[in-house]
Structures are given as C-alpha cells and as structure tokens.
Amino acid sequence: MQRYFTNQEIKTEYKLDATTYHHAVVVLRMKVGSQFELVDAKQTVYLMELSELANKEAKAKVISKLDSQVELPLAISIACGLSKGDKAEWIVQKGTELGASEFIFFKGDYSVAKWDQKKAKKKVDRLQKIAQGAAEQSHRTKIPTVRYVESLKELTTFEGAKFLAYEEAAKQGETKALVKLTRELRTKAQPLLAVFGPEGGISPAEVTLAKQAGFVLGGLGPRILRAETAPLYLLASLSYALELE
C-alpha cells in the first residue's frame, strides 16, 4: 500500500499537504474511500482513508494504528567522500532501503568531484527528496537526513562507534574488524558512523586523522568494492547480523 510521511502529529484526521495531494489524487487517482499509510511526526504509522475530496484539497481519517517495527536497532550514519556522476543519488536511494539513518557527503582528499556551497545546497535538497521517496517505498518509519560537510575532520567528533572502510585492510585480508564491531554493537547499541572514501580512496592524512579520532579501520571482504557498493555491503551485513541472526 502507498505510504506517505507528514511532519504533523496525527490524532483522528489529516489534511493532505500539496505534494501528497498531488501524488495521491492526481498521480494515483485516489477517490473518497481510497486507503493509504501515513507516518506522522512521532513515527507512528496509521492506516488512513480519504474522507473528503475537493478541488486541490483532501482530507483523510484514521482507520487504525499500524504496528510497524522496521528500523534498524541502531542509527547508522553513512559518510561518503564525493564521487563522480550520480553515485550519491543511488547511495541514498539504496542506503535508505537498507536502513541508514543519515547520509553525509564530504570532500575527500582524493575526491575529483567538488561541491561549492550553492551546488551542495541543491544536491542535498535533491538527495533529501530521493531519501523520502525511498523511505516511502521501502516502508520505513524514518526519513534519513542528508547533509554535506567540507572534510572528514568535521566528523571526528561524532558521538558513538566510528568505522572507516579501508581498502588496504581488505587487500591485506583483514576480516575481523567489522565482525568485532558488530558484536560490540549487538551488546551495546549505540549510533554508528561508517565512513567510505571516494573512487580515489582514503588519503594517508585521512587515515591518520581517523585513527587519532578512534575510528575502527576494517575491510569489507576480499573483493575490491566500488565507492558506491561498499556502504550497501556494510548496511546489509549489519542488518543480517543485528536483525536476522
């Protein structure tokens, strides 16, 4: 069933906002009696039914509260060095399906792509929309947030567990760091920041910075993953280990 988000807190009814009205009534041609799911400001999920439909305005009433626990047991922030092309778009789309809470893009020492303030603003707005669409489609109860920071340094003060996906570690056959971290997260749930370099990789200066800031450096298996594939490996692995196992 179609799912929408609202930043209002829902009691018994909901007046569709412009975007939701357009998608529900114009795109999906919903009529009075049509049902959809609505996640409100408190991440409560309601089954709603269109009750009034006027030109450019529609109201829906609460049919029932839906019990829905689909969020990861911990908040995972995915931080990626700027890469070329539309990689950011699909890291956000796929990462949202896989349960990430936040996406942070930063200018890595080896980043070829560059975002000035104006471009960063436009990009983040666009990526935030993609996150909302993916959250609706994957039936999340939380829309991940998207932000941009100038460099990895700004992330060193993150409160929680910190992991740096380090290709050299993978090449040297390092396999235990992620497993050890996962076991710790299973016993002590806390926010996780996972950092991934751009195509060019992580610079020695960034590695030193991360080590000083208490990041765990680890590999993601023996194969070389592209910049846009590595975050999905981490999210799927943590979902498997913390939600299924």
Next chain:
Amino acid sequence: MQRYFTNQEIKTEYKLDATTYHHAVVVLRMKVGSQFELVDAKQTVYLMELSELANKEAKAKVISKLDSQVELPLAISIACGLSKGDKAEWIVQKGTELGASEFIFFKGDYSVAKWDQKKAKKKVDRLQKIAQGAAEQSHRTKIPTVRYVESLKELTTFEGAKFLAYEEAAKQGETKALVKLTRELRTKAQPLLAVFGPEGGISPAEVTLAKQAGFVLGGLGPRILRAETAPLYLLASLSYALELE
C-alpha cells in the same frame, strides 16, 4: 593495478588479445615495462610486464605468480525476474563485485519487461561484458556467467541449495530462514541458487512451484527492498557470514 582475463593458459608469456591490447596500450597508454595482472584459464593470477610493443601487437612476460583467494567459498547463482530499465545491468555489475558466480534472468509471471530470443541474445552478450569489466575491477579470479531462461520452471532442477526471496515472508516478520540456510552452507558448502522476483513480485503459482522444488522461502529483513537491491543484500550477507564471521 589493472587486471585482465584471458582464456589461454599462461606459462611464461602472453600475447595480448585485441580487446586487452586496445585497453592497455591505447586507453591506458602502457609502455614496455608497464605491469598488469592477468588471470588465466586456470584462474591463476600472474603479475605481467609488457615486454614487446609493436603496432597492434604486444607481448607481456610473467614476472611472478600472485596468490589471490578472493572468491566466495560457494558458488552463488543469482536468478532475477526480468525488470524494467537498466536494473539487469547493475545487478550484474554490483553482484559481480559482491562475488556471484552466475546471473540468470527469467521471465517472471509478473514481469512487465519482455525479452524475445533476439533481445535476450543481445542483452546476455552485453551483460557478460559488464560482468567481465566488474570482475576485472573488483579483482575477481572468476568472471560470472550470464544466461536467460524462459521461466522459473527451468531452474527447479538446480543441484544444490535453493532460496526464494519472498516479500510476504518479510512482511510477516520472517527472519530465520536465511540465517538457517547460511548455517547449513557454513557446515556443508554447496552451490546456492537464490531467486528474486521482478518489481511485480513472485506469483502464487511461482511460489507453489518453488515450494514443490524444495526452495527455502525467506525474507531479507523488515524493510521492503527493490527488485535490484534484494540480490545485493543476500550476497553481502553471505559474504559477511561466510567470509568475515
């Protein structure tokens, strides 16, 4: 370092084939003395050095044999119902990075996209090239094979473990089937066939067929994954459980 594949068996030297010559000499501008990695017909990896360079022809000699164990401990065949757009392309690219041995595309009961024999041939050729490129980039020692079959029925005789990613199972909060299967694979390595429906999902007839054929039906976590995301979740999870844990 750049990696190439050859279907020859390498002893001491290698005469570059046309495609490799073009990429190494024309695209990457390699000179005599330039080094690259070469995986031969026996999946042995060699460090090679360009020794002779003439117009349209180049030879390289073996510098050393490289020890490289980057393949999953079991062969995983990823079978996907035909989906729209370029989903097949990136299932093959990302799935190759994540270690799949084979990709099979089939016409699902709910598939909107259709491949006739002519289109299937062209698509498979193109997807095979994508698999080779991704295998080179991710430093695999095996190039996954790609094929097309008319329906799920043709896959029911697969010899090995069989898993069907079933969204209904996920919706009902099913979480144990994949974990149980993974434990079995850990104790008894055997080929795995994992089947994923198209965007439209798996039909009741296909579910019945799979059950009769001994498929394990299971979910991939509590969030609804797109048709192209689900195979990556499975591959990453199995890599984590069988290669890291």
